[in-house]
Amino acid sequence: MINDSTEAEGLTPTDINELVNVVKKIHGFDFSGYSKASLKRRITRVMQLKKLEFYDLKHLLVNDPVFFQHFLEEVTVNVTEMFRDPHFYKALNTQILPYLSTFQHIKAWSAGCSSGEEVYSLSILLREAGLQNKSFIYGTDINTEVLKEAKKGIYSLRKIKSYAENYQYSGLPGTITDHFTILYDAASIHTELKQNTLFSVHNLISDNVFNEFQLISCRNVFIYFESHLQEKILDLFYRSLCPLGFLCLGSKEAIRSEAFKKRFKTINSKENIYQKIGA
Amino acid sequence: MELNADIKRRWQNSKVLLLAGSAGSFKLLFHAVKHLPRDLNKTVIIIIHRKKNFFSEIEKLFAENSRMYLREISDKDIIDSNSIYIAPANYHTLIENEKQFSLDVSEPVWYSKPSIDVTFESAAEVFKGNCTAILLSGANQDGAEGLLKLRNNGSLTIVQDPTDAEMRDMPMAAININAADYVLKASEIFQLLEV
Numbered sequence: 439m440i441n442d443s444t445e446a447e448g449l450t451p452t453d454i455n456e457l458v459n460v461v462k463k464i465h466g467f468d469f470s471g472y473s474k475a476s477l478k479r480r481i482t483r484v485m486q487l488k489k490l491e492f493y494d495l496k497h498l499l500v501n502d503p504v505f506f507q508h509f510l511e512e513v514t515v516n517v518t519e520m521f522r523d524p525h526f527y528k529a530l531n532t533q534i535l536p537y538l539s540t541f542q543h544i545k546a547w548s549a550g551c552s553s554g555e556e557v558y559s560l561s562i563l564l565r566e567a568g569l570q571n572k573s574f575i576y577g578t579d580i581n582t583e584v585l586k587e588a589k590k591g592i593y594s595l596r597k598i599k600s601y602a603e604n605y606q607y608s609g610l611p612g613t614i615t616d617h618f619t620i621l622y623d624a625a626s627i628h629t630e631l632k633q634n635t636l637f638s639v640h641n642l643i644s645d646n647v648f649n650e651f652q653l654i655s656c657r658n659v660f661i662y663f664e665s666h667l668q669e670k671i672l673d674l675f676y677r678s679l680c681p682l683g684f685l686c687l688g689s690k691e692a693i694r695s696e697a698f699k700k701r702f703k704t705i706n707s708k709e710n711i712y713q714k715i716g717a
Numbered sequence: 718m719e720l721n722a723d724i725k726r727r728w729q730n731s732k733v734l735l736l737a738g739s740a741g742s743f744k745l746l747f748h749a750v751k752h753l754p755r756d757l758n759k760t761v762i763i764i765i766h767r768k769k770n771f772f773s774e775i776e777k778l779f780a781e782n783s784r785m786y787l788r789e790i791s792d793k794d795i796i797d798s799n800s801i802y803i804a805p806a807n808y809h810t811l812i813e814n815e816k817q818f819s820l821d822v823s824e825p826v827w828y829s830k831p832s833i834d835v836t837f838e839s840a841a842e843v844f845k846g847n848c849t850a851i852l853l854s855g856a857n858q859d860g861a862e863g864l865l866k867l868r869n870n871g872s873l874t875i876v877q878d879p880t881d882a883e884m885r886d887m888p889m890a891a892i893n894i895n896a897a898d899y900v901l902k903a904s905e906i907f908q909l910l911e912v
Contacts, residue, residue: 448842473819475811475839480823515823523807661792661808661820668793690791690805690820 449478453492457481460499465506467580468643469513471667480513487512507583515662516584519600520555520593520614522657523689524607526709527563531609533706534684535567538652544573547651547678549642550659551577554588554635555601560655561631562617566610570634576649578640588637591627593618598625642671647678654679657688665694672698679714686711720909724899727873728909731849732798734759735840735867737833739766739855741883745903746853747779750801752912755784761801762810762840764833766855769807776803792820804831811835812843827859837863846871851906852897853877855887865896875909878902 454477458469469477485495498505521527538544544564548556557577564573579585593601598614605614618625640648642659654675660668672693675685685702687710693699702712734757738746746765753761765775776789779801787801788794796802796816804810808820809832826832833852837860840848850867852860854877868874876897879885891897901909 473811473813475813475819475843476821476823479811479821479835479839515821517822517824658822661822665793688792690808692791694793 448482449492454478454481457496457499460496461506464500466644467510467641471643471664471670473662473664476515476662477513480515484509484512510581511583514581516552516581518552518555518658519604520559520598521601521604521608522556522559523709524604524609526657526686526689526711527559527608527610529706529709529711530686531563531567534653534711535563535569538684539567539569541652542572544569544653545649545651546573546575546653546655547649548575548577549640549654549656549675551579551588551637552581552584553593554585554591554637555593556655556657557588557635557637558591558617558627558631561627561635562610563608564634565631570630573634575635576651577635577637579637580639580641582639585637585639591632592621592624593627595620595623595625642674643667647674649678650680651678652680652683653686654683655686657686658691660687660691669695669698676701676714681714683714684711685714720905724873724875724909728849731873732759732847733840733844733849734761734910735764735837735848735850736761736853737764737837737851737860738853739829739833739857739859739884739887741854741856745877745906747782748907749910749912750779750787751782752907753783753785753801753910756799757785758799760796760798761785762804762836763801764804764810764831764836766829766831766833766859767806769830779803790818790820792818794818804836806831809835810839812839815843827857829857829859833860834863838866841866841870841872844872848872849875851875851877852888852891853903854882854884856884857886858890860887861890861894861896864891865894868896868898874898875906876900877906 462468546560551557554577557575560575564570577588602614617628689709692710703715705711705713780787785801789803789805790810807830808822811819811821813819826834852864864874874897876888876891878900879888881902882888
Protein backbone atom coordinates (compact mmCIF):
# COMPACT_ATOMS: atom_id res chain seq x y z
CA MET A 439 0.00 0.00 0.00
CA ILE A 440 1.24 3.43 -0.84
CA ASN A 441 1.66 5.63 2.17
CA ASP A 442 -0.36 8.87 2.03
CA SER A 443 2.54 11.11 2.94
CA THR A 444 4.69 9.53 0.21
CA GLU A 445 1.87 10.16 -2.24
CA ALA A 446 1.51 13.80 -1.28
CA GLU A 447 5.16 14.77 -0.91
CA GLY A 448 6.84 12.24 -3.22
CA LEU A 449 10.46 11.16 -2.93
CA THR A 450 12.71 13.51 -0.99
CA PRO A 451 16.16 14.59 -2.22
CA THR A 452 17.57 12.32 0.52
CA ASP A 453 15.65 9.34 -0.89
CA ILE A 454 16.98 10.04 -4.38
CA ASN A 455 20.56 10.32 -3.08
CA GLU A 456 20.18 7.05 -1.23
CA LEU A 457 19.03 5.26 -4.40
CA VAL A 458 21.79 6.84 -6.48
CA ASN A 459 24.35 5.56 -3.96
CA VAL A 460 22.91 2.05 -3.88
CA VAL A 461 22.90 1.82 -7.68
CA LYS A 462 26.45 3.17 -7.88
CA LYS A 463 27.83 0.83 -5.23
CA ILE A 464 26.14 -2.35 -6.39
CA HIS A 465 25.80 -1.93 -10.13
CA GLY A 466 28.49 0.64 -10.95
CA PHE A 467 26.05 3.05 -12.63
CA ASP A 468 26.47 6.66 -11.60
CA PHE A 469 23.25 8.66 -11.75
CA SER A 470 24.59 11.44 -9.51
CA GLY A 471 24.96 13.97 -12.35
CA TYR A 472 21.47 13.35 -13.73
CA SER A 473 18.90 16.15 -13.72
CA LYS A 474 17.07 15.71 -10.44
CA ALA A 475 13.59 16.61 -11.69
CA SER A 476 13.49 14.01 -14.44
CA LEU A 477 15.31 11.37 -12.39
CA LYS A 478 12.72 11.75 -9.66
CA ARG A 479 9.91 11.55 -12.17
CA ARG A 480 11.30 8.36 -13.73
CA ILE A 481 11.86 6.68 -10.35
CA THR A 482 8.35 7.62 -9.22
CA ARG A 483 7.06 6.12 -12.46
CA VAL A 484 8.80 2.78 -11.80
CA MET A 485 7.30 2.74 -8.29
CA GLN A 486 3.81 3.40 -9.65
CA LEU A 487 4.06 0.86 -12.49
CA LYS A 488 5.34 -1.87 -10.16
CA LYS A 489 3.25 -0.71 -7.19
CA LEU A 490 6.32 -0.45 -5.00
CA GLU A 491 7.02 1.53 -1.88
CA PHE A 492 10.41 3.17 -1.53
CA TYR A 493 11.65 0.44 0.81
CA ASP A 494 10.68 -2.34 -1.67
CA LEU A 495 12.36 -0.51 -4.50
CA LYS A 496 15.64 -0.31 -2.57
CA HIS A 497 15.38 -3.97 -1.63
CA LEU A 498 14.86 -5.03 -5.27
CA LEU A 499 17.68 -2.83 -6.50
CA VAL A 500 20.07 -4.47 -4.06
CA ASN A 501 18.96 -8.06 -4.49
CA ASP A 502 17.48 -8.56 -7.94
CA PRO A 503 19.79 -8.05 -10.94
CA VAL A 504 16.96 -8.75 -13.40
CA PHE A 505 14.91 -6.01 -11.80
CA PHE A 506 17.86 -3.68 -12.08
CA GLN A 507 17.93 -4.12 -15.88
CA HIS A 508 14.26 -3.23 -15.97
CA PHE A 509 14.87 -0.25 -13.69
CA LEU A 510 17.67 0.97 -15.95
CA GLU A 511 15.40 0.72 -18.96
CA GLU A 512 12.64 2.72 -17.29
CA VAL A 513 14.86 5.36 -15.74
CA THR A 514 16.89 6.07 -18.85
CA VAL A 515 14.34 7.40 -21.33
CA ASN A 516 14.30 5.32 -24.49
CA VAL A 517 11.79 7.27 -26.49
CA THR A 518 13.12 7.79 -30.01
CA GLU A 519 11.87 8.10 -33.58
CA MET A 520 13.20 7.75 -37.10
CA PHE A 521 13.89 11.17 -38.58
CA ARG A 522 13.01 12.87 -35.30
CA ASP A 523 12.98 16.63 -35.90
CA PRO A 524 12.95 16.23 -39.71
CA HIS A 525 14.36 19.73 -40.19
CA PHE A 526 17.54 18.51 -38.52
CA TYR A 527 17.95 15.87 -41.23
CA LYS A 528 17.22 18.46 -43.89
CA ALA A 529 20.01 20.63 -42.43
CA LEU A 530 22.40 17.65 -42.30
CA ASN A 531 21.63 16.83 -45.91
CA THR A 532 22.09 20.34 -47.29
CA GLN A 533 24.71 21.86 -44.97
CA ILE A 534 26.85 19.01 -43.66
CA LEU A 535 26.87 16.11 -46.13
CA PRO A 536 28.39 18.17 -48.99
CA TYR A 537 31.27 18.95 -46.63
CA LEU A 538 31.57 15.38 -45.33
CA SER A 539 31.53 14.00 -48.88
CA THR A 540 35.01 15.48 -49.37
CA PHE A 541 36.41 13.22 -46.61
CA GLN A 542 37.90 9.87 -47.50
CA HIS A 543 35.88 8.06 -44.81
CA ILE A 544 32.84 9.16 -42.86
CA LYS A 545 32.65 7.64 -39.41
CA ALA A 546 29.55 8.67 -37.51
CA TRP A 547 28.65 8.05 -33.86
CA SER A 548 25.09 8.09 -32.61
CA ALA A 549 25.57 8.37 -28.83
CA GLY A 550 22.61 7.26 -26.71
CA CYS A 551 21.09 5.53 -29.75
CA SER A 552 18.45 3.57 -27.82
CA SER A 553 16.60 1.19 -30.19
CA GLY A 554 18.57 2.35 -33.22
CA GLU A 555 16.13 4.57 -35.11
CA GLU A 556 18.61 7.42 -35.43
CA VAL A 557 21.38 5.13 -36.70
CA TYR A 558 19.13 3.82 -39.47
CA SER A 559 17.90 7.33 -40.28
CA LEU A 560 21.55 8.38 -40.78
CA SER A 561 22.17 5.24 -42.80
CA ILE A 562 19.27 6.08 -45.14
CA LEU A 563 20.43 9.69 -45.42
CA LEU A 564 24.00 8.67 -46.32
CA ARG A 565 22.78 6.06 -48.81
CA GLU A 566 20.47 8.52 -50.54
CA ALA A 567 23.42 10.93 -50.81
CA GLY A 568 25.52 8.19 -52.46
CA LEU A 569 27.96 8.13 -49.54
CA GLN A 570 27.17 4.73 -48.06
CA ASN A 571 30.24 2.99 -49.47
CA LYS A 572 32.60 5.17 -47.52
CA SER A 573 30.63 5.56 -44.34
CA PHE A 574 30.24 3.63 -41.10
CA ILE A 575 27.86 4.37 -38.22
CA TYR A 576 28.40 3.35 -34.59
CA GLY A 577 25.37 3.29 -32.32
CA THR A 578 26.03 3.16 -28.57
CA ASP A 579 23.88 3.11 -25.46
CA ILE A 580 24.34 2.11 -21.80
CA ASN A 581 21.41 -0.25 -22.05
CA THR A 582 22.00 -3.76 -23.45
CA GLU A 583 18.28 -4.48 -23.86
CA VAL A 584 17.59 -1.56 -26.21
CA LEU A 585 20.75 -2.40 -28.19
CA LYS A 586 19.29 -5.86 -28.92
CA GLU A 587 16.30 -4.11 -30.52
CA ALA A 588 18.61 -1.79 -32.40
CA LYS A 589 20.61 -4.68 -33.90
CA LYS A 590 17.42 -6.35 -35.15
CA GLY A 591 16.22 -3.23 -36.95
CA ILE A 592 12.64 -4.47 -36.82
CA TYR A 593 9.94 -2.00 -35.85
CA SER A 594 6.19 -2.35 -35.50
CA LEU A 595 4.07 -1.05 -38.35
CA ARG A 596 2.39 1.29 -35.88
CA LYS A 597 5.76 2.93 -35.25
CA ILE A 598 6.70 3.03 -38.93
CA LYS A 599 3.43 4.79 -39.62
CA SER A 600 4.32 7.48 -37.10
CA TYR A 601 7.82 7.82 -38.61
CA ALA A 602 6.36 8.23 -42.11
CA GLU A 603 5.31 11.82 -41.48
CA ASN A 604 8.80 12.74 -40.21
CA TYR A 605 10.31 11.18 -43.33
CA GLN A 606 8.06 13.24 -45.53
CA TYR A 607 9.19 16.47 -43.83
CA SER A 608 12.87 15.49 -44.06
CA GLY A 609 12.81 16.20 -47.79
CA LEU A 610 14.11 12.75 -48.81
CA PRO A 611 12.63 11.19 -51.96
CA GLY A 612 10.03 8.40 -51.83
CA THR A 613 8.51 7.11 -48.62
CA ILE A 614 9.94 5.48 -45.52
CA THR A 615 8.60 2.07 -46.53
CA ASP A 616 11.00 2.11 -49.50
CA HIS A 617 13.71 1.24 -46.95
CA PHE A 618 11.90 -1.59 -45.18
CA THR A 619 10.60 -5.07 -45.87
CA ILE A 620 7.12 -5.43 -44.45
CA LEU A 621 6.38 -8.69 -42.63
CA TYR A 622 2.81 -8.93 -41.33
CA ASP A 623 2.64 -6.29 -38.56
CA ALA A 624 6.32 -5.39 -38.50
CA ALA A 625 8.86 -3.82 -40.81
CA SER A 626 12.49 -4.86 -41.15
CA ILE A 627 15.13 -2.37 -42.29
CA HIS A 628 16.80 -3.40 -45.57
CA THR A 629 19.94 -5.47 -45.01
CA GLU A 630 22.15 -3.10 -46.99
CA LEU A 631 21.24 -0.31 -44.56
CA LYS A 632 22.52 -2.45 -41.67
CA GLN A 633 25.80 -3.42 -43.31
CA ASN A 634 27.67 -0.27 -42.34
CA THR A 635 26.45 -0.13 -38.76
CA LEU A 636 27.71 -1.45 -35.45
CA PHE A 637 25.94 -1.34 -32.09
CA SER A 638 27.75 -1.61 -28.79
CA VAL A 639 27.58 -0.66 -25.12
CA HIS A 640 29.19 2.63 -24.18
CA ASN A 641 28.62 4.66 -21.03
CA LEU A 642 29.01 8.38 -21.74
CA ILE A 643 29.72 9.08 -18.08
CA SER A 644 32.42 6.51 -17.38
CA ASP A 645 33.79 5.28 -20.74
CA ASN A 646 36.35 7.02 -22.87
CA VAL A 647 37.18 7.84 -26.50
CA PHE A 648 36.99 4.68 -28.66
CA ASN A 649 37.45 6.02 -32.20
CA GLU A 650 37.82 9.18 -34.24
CA PHE A 651 34.67 10.52 -35.88
CA GLN A 652 33.68 12.97 -38.57
CA LEU A 653 30.16 13.27 -37.20
CA ILE A 654 28.76 12.78 -33.70
CA SER A 655 25.07 12.97 -33.01
CA CYS A 656 23.81 13.03 -29.43
CA ARG A 657 20.31 14.41 -29.44
CA ASN A 658 17.98 14.60 -26.46
CA VAL A 659 20.50 12.97 -24.14
CA PHE A 660 21.99 16.08 -22.53
CA ILE A 661 18.60 17.12 -21.16
CA TYR A 662 18.93 14.31 -18.61
CA PHE A 663 22.25 15.59 -17.27
CA GLU A 664 23.20 18.47 -15.03
CA SER A 665 25.44 21.16 -16.56
CA HIS A 666 28.76 19.87 -15.13
CA LEU A 667 28.14 16.41 -16.58
CA GLN A 668 27.14 17.92 -19.93
CA GLU A 669 30.53 19.63 -20.03
CA LYS A 670 32.36 16.44 -19.20
CA ILE A 671 30.67 14.68 -22.11
CA LEU A 672 31.23 17.65 -24.43
CA ASP A 673 34.92 17.18 -23.71
CA LEU A 674 34.66 13.49 -24.60
CA PHE A 675 32.96 14.43 -27.90
CA TYR A 676 35.55 17.11 -28.61
CA ARG A 677 38.35 14.57 -28.19
CA SER A 678 36.45 12.03 -30.32
CA LEU A 679 36.01 14.36 -33.30
CA CYS A 680 38.50 14.78 -36.12
CA PRO A 681 39.59 18.37 -36.80
CA LEU A 682 36.59 20.18 -38.35
CA GLY A 683 34.27 17.27 -37.49
CA PHE A 684 30.62 17.95 -36.68
CA LEU A 685 28.65 17.65 -33.45
CA CYS A 686 24.85 17.55 -33.43
CA LEU A 687 22.86 18.18 -30.25
CA GLY A 688 19.08 18.23 -29.84
CA SER A 689 17.12 21.27 -30.96
CA LYS A 690 16.66 22.48 -27.36
CA GLU A 691 20.22 21.67 -26.22
CA ALA A 692 22.62 24.50 -27.03
CA ILE A 693 26.29 24.56 -25.93
CA ARG A 694 26.20 26.96 -22.97
CA SER A 695 29.70 26.66 -21.54
CA GLU A 696 31.93 29.60 -22.52
CA ALA A 697 34.96 27.31 -22.67
CA PHE A 698 33.29 25.07 -25.24
CA LYS A 699 31.74 27.89 -27.25
CA LYS A 700 35.32 28.81 -28.21
CA ARG A 701 36.12 25.28 -29.29
CA PHE A 702 33.12 24.82 -31.56
CA LYS A 703 31.78 26.93 -34.39
CA THR A 704 27.99 27.13 -34.68
CA ILE A 705 26.90 25.87 -38.08
CA ASN A 706 23.14 25.86 -37.49
CA SER A 707 21.85 27.57 -34.35
CA LYS A 708 18.29 26.32 -34.72
CA GLU A 709 19.25 22.64 -35.00
CA ASN A 710 22.32 23.02 -32.77
CA ILE A 711 24.89 21.68 -35.23
CA TYR A 712 28.49 22.59 -34.36
CA GLN A 713 31.92 22.15 -35.93
CA LYS A 714 35.09 21.42 -34.01
CA ILE A 715 37.63 24.22 -34.29
CA GLY A 716 40.98 24.93 -32.61
CA ALA A 717 41.35 24.50 -28.87
CA MET B 718 -19.11 40.61 -11.33
CA GLU B 719 -16.88 41.66 -8.44
CA LEU B 720 -14.12 39.16 -7.61
CA ASN B 721 -13.79 38.33 -3.94
CA ALA B 722 -10.96 39.54 -1.74
CA ASP B 723 -9.49 36.06 -1.19
CA ILE B 724 -8.81 35.35 -4.85
CA LYS B 725 -7.36 38.84 -5.43
CA ARG B 726 -5.05 38.59 -2.44
CA ARG B 727 -3.82 35.13 -3.40
CA TRP B 728 -3.20 36.17 -7.01
CA GLN B 729 -1.26 39.23 -5.87
CA ASN B 730 0.84 37.18 -3.45
CA SER B 731 1.73 34.48 -5.96
CA LYS B 732 5.14 34.51 -7.60
CA VAL B 733 4.42 32.22 -10.53
CA LEU B 734 1.56 32.24 -13.04
CA LEU B 735 0.92 28.93 -14.80
CA LEU B 736 -1.33 29.25 -17.85
CA ALA B 737 -2.37 26.09 -19.66
CA GLY B 738 -4.73 25.21 -22.45
CA SER B 739 -5.43 22.94 -25.36
CA ALA B 740 -8.00 23.12 -28.16
CA GLY B 741 -9.93 26.37 -27.96
CA SER B 742 -7.47 28.17 -25.69
CA PHE B 743 -5.22 29.92 -28.19
CA LYS B 744 -7.13 33.20 -28.38
CA LEU B 745 -7.39 33.44 -24.60
CA LEU B 746 -3.67 32.81 -24.11
CA PHE B 747 -2.84 35.34 -26.80
CA HIS B 748 -5.03 37.93 -25.10
CA ALA B 749 -3.36 37.29 -21.73
CA VAL B 750 0.15 37.48 -23.20
CA LYS B 751 -0.69 40.66 -25.07
CA HIS B 752 -1.98 42.50 -22.04
CA LEU B 753 0.17 41.37 -19.12
CA PRO B 754 2.07 44.45 -17.89
CA ARG B 755 5.82 44.83 -18.36
CA ASP B 756 6.31 45.09 -14.60
CA LEU B 757 4.19 42.09 -13.59
CA ASN B 758 7.06 40.79 -11.44
CA LYS B 759 5.96 37.19 -11.69
CA THR B 760 7.30 34.25 -13.66
CA VAL B 761 4.75 33.22 -16.29
CA ILE B 762 4.88 29.69 -17.70
CA ILE B 763 2.58 28.75 -20.59
CA ILE B 764 1.84 25.20 -21.62
CA ILE B 765 -0.18 24.82 -24.79
CA HIS B 766 -0.79 21.55 -26.61
CA ARG B 767 0.37 21.57 -30.20
CA LYS B 768 1.32 19.29 -33.04
CA LYS B 769 4.90 18.29 -33.71
CA ASN B 770 6.70 18.95 -36.99
CA PHE B 771 4.92 22.23 -37.60
CA PHE B 772 7.31 25.06 -36.99
CA SER B 773 4.74 26.92 -35.05
CA GLU B 774 4.82 30.65 -35.17
CA ILE B 775 3.34 30.85 -31.68
CA GLU B 776 6.51 32.11 -29.94
CA LYS B 777 7.12 34.68 -32.64
CA LEU B 778 3.56 35.93 -32.57
CA PHE B 779 3.46 35.97 -28.77
CA ALA B 780 6.85 37.66 -28.43
CA GLU B 781 5.95 40.38 -30.90
CA ASN B 782 2.81 41.14 -28.96
CA SER B 783 4.05 40.88 -25.39
CA ARG B 784 5.30 43.71 -23.24
CA MET B 785 7.17 41.23 -21.05
CA TYR B 786 10.33 39.35 -22.05
CA LEU B 787 9.08 36.15 -23.67
CA ARG B 788 10.87 33.07 -24.97
CA GLU B 789 10.46 29.39 -25.74
CA ILE B 790 12.14 27.21 -23.13
CA SER B 791 15.44 25.44 -23.90
CA ASP B 792 16.98 22.84 -21.64
CA LYS B 793 18.52 24.24 -18.41
CA ASP B 794 17.23 27.76 -19.04
CA ILE B 795 17.32 30.04 -16.01
CA ILE B 796 13.93 31.04 -14.61
CA ASP B 797 13.63 34.82 -14.25
CA SER B 798 11.04 36.44 -12.04
CA ASN B 799 9.65 38.82 -14.66
CA SER B 800 9.45 36.82 -17.89
CA ILE B 801 7.06 34.67 -19.90
CA TYR B 802 8.20 31.15 -20.86
CA ILE B 803 6.51 28.88 -23.37
CA ALA B 804 6.89 25.10 -23.19
CA PRO B 805 8.36 23.76 -26.48
CA ALA B 806 6.50 21.23 -28.64
CA ASN B 807 7.67 17.59 -28.35
CA TYR B 808 9.17 17.94 -24.87
CA HIS B 809 7.79 17.89 -21.35
CA THR B 810 8.86 20.90 -19.33
CA LEU B 811 10.04 20.16 -15.79
CA ILE B 812 10.96 22.64 -13.08
CA GLU B 813 14.41 21.56 -11.92
CA ASN B 814 14.53 23.97 -8.99
CA GLU B 815 13.35 27.53 -8.34
CA LYS B 816 15.92 28.84 -10.80
CA GLN B 817 16.05 26.31 -13.64
CA PHE B 818 13.96 24.40 -16.19
CA SER B 819 14.85 21.02 -17.59
CA LEU B 820 13.28 19.23 -20.54
CA ASP B 821 12.26 15.61 -20.98
CA VAL B 822 11.29 13.57 -24.07
CA SER B 823 9.67 10.60 -22.37
CA GLU B 824 6.31 9.18 -23.43
CA PRO B 825 3.32 11.50 -23.91
CA VAL B 826 0.82 11.93 -21.06
CA TRP B 827 -2.83 11.94 -22.21
CA TYR B 828 -1.42 11.79 -25.76
CA SER B 829 0.22 15.14 -25.10
CA LYS B 830 3.82 16.34 -25.16
CA PRO B 831 4.11 18.91 -23.65
CA SER B 832 1.83 17.62 -20.95
CA ILE B 833 0.20 20.10 -18.60
CA ASP B 834 0.11 17.51 -15.80
CA VAL B 835 3.88 17.03 -15.94
CA THR B 836 4.66 20.74 -15.61
CA PHE B 837 1.96 21.36 -13.00
CA GLU B 838 3.16 18.48 -10.80
CA SER B 839 6.73 19.64 -11.07
CA ALA B 840 5.72 23.24 -10.25
CA ALA B 841 3.74 22.04 -7.23
CA GLU B 842 6.83 20.31 -5.85
CA VAL B 843 9.23 23.18 -6.43
CA PHE B 844 7.13 26.33 -6.04
CA LYS B 845 4.81 24.83 -3.37
CA GLY B 846 1.98 27.27 -2.67
CA ASN B 847 3.43 30.19 -4.60
CA CYS B 848 1.60 29.63 -7.87
CA THR B 849 -1.57 30.79 -9.50
CA ALA B 850 -2.53 28.11 -12.01
CA ILE B 851 -5.20 28.60 -14.67
CA LEU B 852 -6.55 25.73 -16.76
CA LEU B 853 -8.42 26.73 -19.91
CA SER B 854 -10.41 25.07 -22.70
CA GLY B 855 -9.36 21.67 -24.03
CA ALA B 856 -10.65 18.36 -25.34
CA ASN B 857 -8.90 15.84 -23.08
CA GLN B 858 -8.14 15.49 -19.38
CA ASP B 859 -4.54 16.62 -19.21
CA GLY B 860 -3.88 19.10 -16.40
CA ALA B 861 -6.52 17.94 -13.92
CA GLU B 862 -4.22 15.79 -11.74
CA GLY B 863 -1.46 18.37 -11.81
CA LEU B 864 -3.88 21.12 -10.84
CA LEU B 865 -5.05 19.03 -7.88
CA LYS B 866 -1.45 18.67 -6.69
CA LEU B 867 -1.00 22.43 -6.93
CA ARG B 868 -4.19 22.98 -4.96
CA ASN B 869 -3.09 20.48 -2.30
CA ASN B 870 0.21 22.33 -1.97
CA GLY B 871 -1.57 25.62 -1.34
CA SER B 872 -1.44 27.27 -4.76
CA LEU B 873 -4.42 29.18 -6.15
CA THR B 874 -6.14 27.07 -8.82
CA ILE B 875 -8.60 28.43 -11.35
CA VAL B 876 -10.50 26.56 -14.05
CA GLN B 877 -12.31 28.12 -16.97
CA ASP B 878 -16.08 27.70 -16.64
CA PRO B 879 -16.93 24.77 -18.96
CA THR B 880 -20.04 26.58 -20.21
CA ASP B 881 -17.76 29.43 -21.27
CA ALA B 882 -15.04 27.23 -22.83
CA GLU B 883 -14.90 26.23 -26.50
CA MET B 884 -13.98 22.69 -25.39
CA ARG B 885 -15.36 21.72 -22.04
CA ASP B 886 -13.65 18.33 -21.36
CA MET B 887 -10.42 19.64 -19.85
CA PRO B 888 -12.04 22.10 -17.43
CA MET B 889 -14.69 19.47 -16.52
CA ALA B 890 -12.03 16.85 -15.74
CA ALA B 891 -10.38 19.23 -13.27
CA ILE B 892 -13.67 20.25 -11.66
CA ASN B 893 -14.71 16.60 -11.32
CA ILE B 894 -11.71 15.75 -9.14
CA ASN B 895 -12.13 18.93 -7.11
CA ALA B 896 -8.93 20.53 -8.34
CA ALA B 897 -10.39 24.04 -8.70
CA ASP B 898 -10.46 26.72 -6.00
CA TYR B 899 -12.49 28.86 -8.40
CA VAL B 900 -14.40 28.29 -11.65
CA LEU B 901 -14.42 31.51 -13.65
CA LYS B 902 -15.47 32.76 -17.07
CA ALA B 903 -12.68 34.02 -19.35
CA SER B 904 -13.78 37.63 -18.74
CA GLU B 905 -13.44 37.12 -14.98
CA ILE B 906 -10.01 35.53 -15.39
CA PHE B 907 -8.89 38.54 -17.42
CA GLN B 908 -10.39 40.84 -14.79
CA LEU B 909 -8.32 39.08 -12.12
CA LEU B 910 -5.12 39.38 -14.19
CA GLU B 911 -6.26 42.90 -15.12
CA VAL B 912 -5.50 42.26 -18.76
